[in-house]
Amino acid sequence: MKKLSLTNKIFMALILGVLSGLLLYPFRENEIVKKYIIDFFFNFLGTGFIRAIRMIVVPLVFCSLTVGAAGIEDIKKLGRVGIKTLVFYLGTTAVAITLALGVGSFINPGKGVHLSRIVETNISVGETKPFVDVLLGMIPINPVEALAKGDMLQIIVFSIVFGIAMALLGDKVSTVRKGMEELNNLVLKMVEIVMQLAPFGVYGLIGKTFATLGYTAMLPLMKYFIGVVIVLILHYLITYQTLLILVAKYNPLKFLKKFSGPMMVAFSTSSSSATLPSSMECLQKDFGVSKSISSFTLPLGSTINMDGTAIMQGVATIFIAQIYGVHLTMGDFITVIITATLASIGTAGVPGVGVIMLGMVLQQVGLPLEGMALVMGIDRFVDMFRTVTNITGDAICTLIIAKTEGELIDDEVITIKKNKLV
Template sequence: MKLTKYIIIALILGLGTGIGFNLFAPEAFVYVDNYFFSPLGTLFINSIMMLVVPLVLFSIILGTAGVSDPKKLGRIGGKTVGFYLTTTAIALIIGLSLAYIIQPGAGGGFETQTADYEAEEAPPIMDTILNIIPDNPIQAMADGEMLQIIAFAVLIGFALSRLGDKTSGVLKLVEQGNDIMMFLVRIVMYLAPFGAFALIASAIGELGMSALQAMLLYMAAVIGALLIHTVVTYGSVLKFIAKRNPIQFVRTFIPAMAVAFSASSSSAALPISMRVAQEDLKISKPVSSFVQPLGSTINMDGTAIMQAVATVFIAQVYAVNLSFGDLLTVILTATLASIGTAGVPGVGMIMLAMVLTSVGLPVEGIALVLGVDRILDMLRTAVNITGDATCAAMVSEMEENREESEAEASEAS
């Protein structure tokens, strides 16, 4: 709790520092950002990213090896993917609904003549599926290709569970490697307040109050939808399925959310979110080791909300009426794209470009929302990893209940 308090204080101080520099010393900010904020933030991000690949590899191998029954592994995988797709669709519906209530682009006054944005092309979904199996796993780890690393780790874990005592030495080595990574995560966590301060000060100082004021309604719609999704959707799952107190869950998970907020990266927050889930929230290690790394790659609830609100915003700015069929197309396209574009750099904007194209809206409208996307990216990343942890808690509870029922049935027979 002390560390949580320090991280929150650091975020508040970083927010105030960034606003202060932007309002009173914008020229000095450039110098301070180049030689203090950005280097400090980069060192913090690098120290976390250094641990991501080995931690994902070790944890998923252990998680898969711990689930020795292939049927159980398939059941956990099915529940996980089903949860992510369902909550993404719910997030899109919430985002679209709130955008139509708030009407962020209806006021006019937005400069569309000079708006320009060149969208990157997303890879075909079939290519993404085929590339899940790496032709060179070492290269996949060097490139940080998370889906390929996860697939490779699952295969190794399955082999270890099947071979049993023959490979007990390898399994022990993986367990020790995982322990080393978790120890390093605890060390890195002590740097979190300094990294959070530097990252938020840099983001706010560069963004500026004028950009925030111009896009206030758009930001309000996105933030409101993120809050509703977290409280209602995740809160309901935690309360009624995972059998946990949602408030206590979020309070315990705050350190991971704060790191995700400051780093704007689900992968960067993964080591901390897994440590908090396993050690503080007491979520099953095999389940957490499988569900959370997969979620950091394909769970896009926060991004889906941004896409829904941005689509309505851009439609209103360009005075285009979206039909009910168009809205269904937005939901379907964004839900499928959340997996189809997994692991692609700049995935949020690539997915948004796909959604806009699917309903005939100009891709150039993305330029209107780019100015404030950094701060919203921080918020939606925190929501994304909360969804990963919620899914892990749900699956863990469901598997424990199933095992208890099977044990009782076995005793009765």
């Protein structure tokens, strides 16, 4: 067991939870089974893990976004390149989450199955708010109160402003900046510790779900997985390929052929960071992108460009809302789009952070975090597809920036250089 990766342990916990739940389902009304196994054992493992996640969400978001925004000095150095890159990454992420919410509402992955009866907390989703109120609500009047209440949109805005202010002051606040970086490292270590408990939490949550609902919980799980993959494919075909053709003036088939190597690395490792060396080498040698452009856009993209993660969060939000019988309003959709887009800045670098950020999105619209158990169980399979989407977006952004800056070598020149090397 010690040699197994955390992902494999979570998947095994999912399988064991499903089997345990299905075995106990016929005896769910038995007093001993209900009182000591379902309501105590399963509930303790699952709810304990959920509380641990809630414990680290706020400090994780605050520290990650503050440290990330404090590094914005690169944008000042590179000028137009930095602004173009940020606009592309945040813009495509907003499109991705919007597409995910739209397709999720159409396919209804969780419709017909209601898990609300196994949740002991009250579920409440606020009434629709005018768009201007949503925007104004992002600005914290009292940042300390926002941190205490866990108001994620306000925390995100305050963290970014705080980080930008540190970047502008530079060495004048070097002590504060170093302290924030060390605090961020501490929080990331806490994330690693909490995520080690994930197999136990998933086992408890899944076991309770299937012991209460039986086989009826399996169909929506498959619909969720298929839904995420469909949206990822649509985002690649519609958003990325349109930008590739119209802005970068590049042949999509030629791009796919050249970039298939990094795509396979991303699919097998499920890590944008692990794929970074392969992507950088491919963009420089096979596409002719200058080193000055690729060395900025690709590392930045592996940190803040999380279109695949945003798509997962969008479909998962619809999925969890439907299985708990909660109707999301247009105001909730807008909140999810803004939260997921801004939160994408701080989702990279640590295993399991994407799912924890999903908890932040669910919390923002008042949905129960217990629904994450179903999502976490098959997240490894989803992660392979969404990582490919993430690194593809990084590559297309790099091509677009290089094209608009006049730093993209023609294919004929690349071929001549390769022949000379041979």
